[in-house]
Amino acid sequence: MARVSADVRRELLIEAAIRVMARDGVARTTTRAIVGEADMRLGAFHYCFRSKAELLEQVIRAITTHTLEPALVALGKDGTLEERLLGGLRGYWDHVVKYPEEHRVTYELTQYAVREPDLADVARKQYEIYLEANTTILDTVAASTGIAWSAPVPVLARSMAAMIDGMTLLYLNEGDAETAWAALELGMRHLLAQAEPAPVA
Template sequence: MTGGKRAHLPVEQRRAQLVAAAMRVMQREGAWSLTTRAVAKEAGVPLGAVHYAFGAKTELVRAVFQADRDRSTALLRRAVQAGGSPAEILIRALVGYADSVIADPGAEMVLQELTMMGGRDDDLRAAARESTEQYRGDVLDLLHRVAEASGGTWSGEVAVLVESVLGLLFGASVNWLCTGDDDLFRRCVTDAAQTLAARLTEAGAPG
């Protein structure tokens, strides 16, 4: 039975298993509780399996961020692919994000905690910064795709629009974690999407 629990897995499957175990540990005990030993125990594998898959705790944290980023990237791209007006696409994207937070508050709390810890922990700072840059890239891609689909142009500096969207989403998520007001959360991001859509100038229209 022991041999069955420790059966060899391809490294990508092992990494996914350990990321899931890390999330369970952090959701239960807080992001600051994360250790490779705790993850090994949660996953039911030898400690060496964690170090083989990731090398260090920082790499495991990067993988946790990446897993969330993969989900958000897919969500935003589905919003664009479903079509519609710029406002409809942006509402679908931002409300979809809010719905994903509401569906899994424990995961959102962990990600917020890890990001804040990056401001204090030198080992985690680079991982948190990389994650933030990746989220910026996802929102920038969303805005580019919306503009391309509509044939319009964003008024103002796109980098500032991206930062405003991220600040709104992360801040509204923190507020929701504290209040649990689902309706206000969704109305807030809907309003932000509509306001953002109004910054898109149609082709041929005066800027």
């Protein structure tokens, strides 16, 4: 392939890894398959990543970014608090429905990592990344709409993670997108009940 910067090469390898994992499964994904998908030499992988664990963490961050970006766009639009939150959730959900195998990779990664001693931190970091994303959403919407959360943000971030993660996994195995979305809407309305006017300084 043409000469590109190390950062670009790294991003290409991450996206190639996602495609290979979605196609072949996490356990069967090899370094050679990833560099082949990216049209690179094997040495490029070792130049860009210190370990397989580092690659897997970056794969999780990339998939989270794929879904967080459209959510943040929706959150930044004009509208009520409810419209913004549901719009952000819809952005996430549309990605799940359009790219189900990419999301299936995240669940495979969790189970694969917890059974591999060298990857023990990957599953923990995976959910730290999810909580960071949820915290970003909660803080962003509070700042832009002038509300405060009656429950601590770390608690709400975990509640969101459980709701979204569980419903995504249910959909991936059940396939009923319409009912799953209705359940997510219901969960988001429970979250909205925790919003109150921000105190005046």
